[in-house]
Amino acid sequence: MAKKKKRPASHLVMWILLTAMAVLMLLPIIMTFLYSFFPTSEIVAFLDTRGSYDETKWMEIKLSPHMVSLRQYYRILIEDGTVLRLFVNSAAYSVAILIGQAVVIPMMAYALSRFRFFARDVIFFTVLIMMLLPFQVTMVPNVLTLKKMNLMNTPWAVIFPMCFSPFYIFLLRQFMVGLPNELIEAGLIDGAGTVRCFLNVVLPVCRPVLGAAAALSFADCWNLVEQPLIYLAESPALQPLSVMFNQISESGKEIAFAGAGLYILPALFIYLFFQEDILLGIQLSELK
Template sequence: MKRIRASRLGLLLMYAVLTIWAVISLIPLYWVFTTAFQQPNEVQIMPPKFIPTVVSRYLPLRLTGQKEAAQALVDGALESFRLLFQRTDMVRWFMNSALIAVSATAGVLFLDSMAAFSFAKKQFPGREFIFWLMISTMMIPGQVLLVPMFMVVRNLGIVNTPWAILLPQLSMVFGVFLLRQFMSTIPSELIEAARIDGAGEFGIYWRVMLPLAKPGLATLGILTFSASWNSFLWPLIAVQKSEWFTLPVGLKTLQDQNLVNYGLLMSGAAVAAVPMIIVFLSFQKYFIRGLTLGGVKG
């Protein structure tokens, strides 16, 4: 009896700590979204309005019959969105970003899981050397690689094409590292068992390794999508024609030289956050615990 009560108290405490922590963590994101929906003259006001006027005042106004005032609030809240959607090429930028981010995610998951499988579970001369050679390149700050990467894509003749953004993203090595660490914990007996059952090497990778690595793949998928979706400086340099602008590049060209338009900035950020949230939520189901190794005996 005593133990149960203690653990219940512990559970309560855990919930409390997590909830407070989560609330603090979410403040910046909350701020992004509320700023996006503030009235133009309330954007960036200090101290900030934690609840946008359109939320706090709309219903009272409607209920008291002030239809026009209520509508004006909605118009004010949506002003920067209207600008984004009606007067810019945002839909095109969005599709470009989506095409690149989806391709990058799919490509990275495939390439990195193959490489990680090999580094984690296969024996071949030079394995450790090649692995650490690749990993060590993460330690060079990306900023110094902008010029030589620009030279590479130019020599390949792919400047101003989406390949110039996509291929460097497919070449990043952190996913190989992540998945190798993840796959190395998967029991080798499973591979041996599959091999005895007559599976080929690709079959082992595809039918045994990938299903077992689902949580790791889901993590990498989320991270790759976000990284690709948010990347700014390289797409700005590699793709100069506006027809291939990505969302972050396009949004930045809307900003004036001298004063930042925070309403526009935060509305853009809010729009840009939605796909990442969707991707995150749809990968969520692969985090289910204890499913993967149920049938295995050690």
């Protein structure tokens, strides 16, 4: 009879610590879903107590409603289509940006990693600089350019700049630099051209990092706030759901949790879909 291997006590401590951290990190998400099933009147009354704290008492935490209600979901999904419209806006921006990035970024990363041409390093350096600069710095030139192109307050004002995301260029470039030359040379020997090598040899090999980039980029796109606020200031109907969360106020709090629940779902599914790719991609691109 095999003797069960005894785990060290430090593992138990680690397990407890990680579990506690996981609970702490998941608690907002759990609470969000939990509160989304509260009746609107109850959740409004509950939230109204949040602003007045009594130091002599413990703050009340509600973990269950008096009556489970789908009223919040009914409100945002059926009764009032505003949240859905913004949700679709978010989805449309995310898909459009991802498609744009899928066209631009791998090719640019491939060029910067495999080809030798004039000012290649300068361009790469520029990409690095762009990656390091915060959005607030590049915002003004972006606005001026978009105005010149008559794209302000149109969806393209959000989509175009995001298609050239320097971080993902850097991510893929770093991964592609690590690819063995023999792999591409083999393709060339077999008669493939540059484009064919890129499409049929390099991209399949880059699938993990592409998945990771897609998942991370989706998260970026899904959570856009500053860009729509600036570029779509005069077109509130075109703004994504993330902006409306940013502007949540007294009105609308009765459906805030259902809206948040709906808002989390796509990101959650995307993460689950690309979970392995994200881990592998980060490992392979030596960013860990």
